[in-house]
Amino acid sequence: MMRPDLSIIIPYFNRADTVPVTLASIRQARGDLAIETILVDDGSTPPAVEQLRGQPDQPDLIIRQANQGLLFARLAGLAQARGDYVLFLDSDDLVGPDKLRLQIEAMRQQAADVSYTDSAKVQLGATLAQTLPLADEPVLPETDDAADFFIRLQPPPHSPVFRTAWLRPLVVQPLFAPSPLYNPVAEIWFYHIAAPQPAKVIKVSGPHTLIGQHCGSRITNQWEKMGVASLAVMEAFMRACPVNPGTRRVREMVAEKAFNSWRALPRDFSPAFQERMLRLWQAQPTAAPARLGGPQFQRFARWLGATNAARLLRFLRGHSYRSCRTLDDPALLDRWLAQLPAP
Numbered sequence: 001m002m003r004p005d006l007s008i009i010i011p012y013f014n015r016a017d018t019v020p021v022t023l024a025s026i027r028q029a030r031g032d033l034a035i036e037t038i039l040v041d042d043g044s045t046p047p048a049v050e051q052l053r054g055q056p057d058q059p060d061l062i063i064r065q066a067n068q069g070l071l072f073a074r075l076a077g078l079a080q081a082r083g084d085y086v087l088f089l090d091s092d093d094l095v096g097p098d099k100l101r102l103q104i105e106a107m108r109q110q111a112a113d114v115s116y117t118d119s120a121k122v123q124l125g126a127t128l129a130q131t132l133p134l135a136d137e138p139v140l141p142e143t144d145d146a147a148d149f150f151i152r153l154q155p156p157p158h159s160p161v162f163r164t165a166w167l168r169p170l171v172v173q174p175l176f177a178p179s180p181l182y183n184p185v186a187e188i189w190f191y192h193i194a195a196p197q198p199a200k201v202i203k204v205s206g207p208h209t210l211i212g213q214h215c216g217s218r219i220t221n222q223w224e225k226m227g228v229a230s231l232a233v234m235e236a237f238m239r240a241c242p243v244n245p246g247t248r249r250v251r252e253m254v255a256e257k258a259f260n261s262w263r264a265l266p267r268d269f270s271p272a273f274q275e276r277m278l279r280l281w282q283a284q285p286t287a288a289p290a291r292l293g294g295p296q297f298q299r300f301a302r303w304l305g306a307t308n309a310a311r312l313l314r315f316l317r318g319h320s321y322r323s324c325r326t327l328d329d330p331a332l333l334d335r336w337l338a339q340l341p342a343p
Contacts, residue, residue: 004036005104007086009077011070013042016051018092018214023057024128025094031101036060038077043067069183081164089158092212099208103161106204113166113199116159120207124214142203150195151253157187159209170194176240184229192237195250222326228336234258234280235343255284256291263310266321270333276343
């Protein structure tokens with residue numbers, strides 16, 4: 001049997017209203033590429049095979065598993081992937097008509113391990129013809145540095161295409177084990193286990209990654225849940241990543257990411273969460289102020305130190321949690337934090 005050029009892995013949980021448009025976008029974009037689509041049914045009720053019966057576009061393979069969450073659905077799909085390259089695509093997102101061809105061509109020509117593109121938001125309709133472009137997302141910087149890509153850039157999960165032979169060994173023997181704690185930010189786990197490894201990264205310019213907008217539920221609708229999951233990933237990375245000259249730079253990047261995430265939090269957000277995020281920075285406080293903020297922050301940091309400068313600016317310009325809260329039950333955040341290993 002001929003090896004596919006590309007395996008597209010689609011985790012699925014009761015998304016019969018959106019995944020047909022996702023599958024139609026793949027059909028439109030496949031061109032001359034040999035593509036296999038692997039849909040991982042993560043415990044849908046009824047099963048995905050029943051929910052999708054009669055749809056014109058069908059996945060090549062449906063894997064059925066008990067509900068384990070997004071990260072484990074992606075891992076199950078990757079274990080079955082036969083393609084030279086692999087793309088993780090959510091069941092409510094699309095690929096642009098040229099995305100697959102352009103990224104695979106560029107990766108082959110440049111012997112790349114990872115490629116990525118810019119993004120655009122689209123309003124999902126009942127069919128691909130009714131799906132309307134909304135607006136381009138900010139253009140991502142171009143980098144060929146693996147640590148910079150995986151830690152600083154962290155593009156949407158359906159932007160990168162990976163060379164399967166490069167990614168699979170990292171997943172088989174990961175820097176730290178997958179956990180249900182990481183499900184809300186599954187791509188962040190992949191990024192962190194990959195960050196210390198050498199990789200050739202290239203960018204294919206243009207908004208070829210399409211982020212579906214719809215009225216249904218999305219993990220991104222609860223930033224607090226994603227924040228706790230990201231904290232769990234970063235803490236696990238810092239525990240697992242060896243401390244040596246070869247890893248110093250990537251550890252600094254993770255610490256800087258934690259510092260900047262802490263700076264962006266509401267002033268009155270969970271003190272326990274803020275303390276743990278700041279502690280990640282304090283464990284590796286070697287970043288230059290130029291990488292932590294703009295000119296005003298840098299001036300204050302020279303006088304007060306980075307942490308005190310950030311505290312002052314958060315007091316003067318920060319926002320309240322009430323302005324961005326998504327949780328109806330305030331106790332949820334404490335329960336999520338209680339599930340994390342001790343920092």
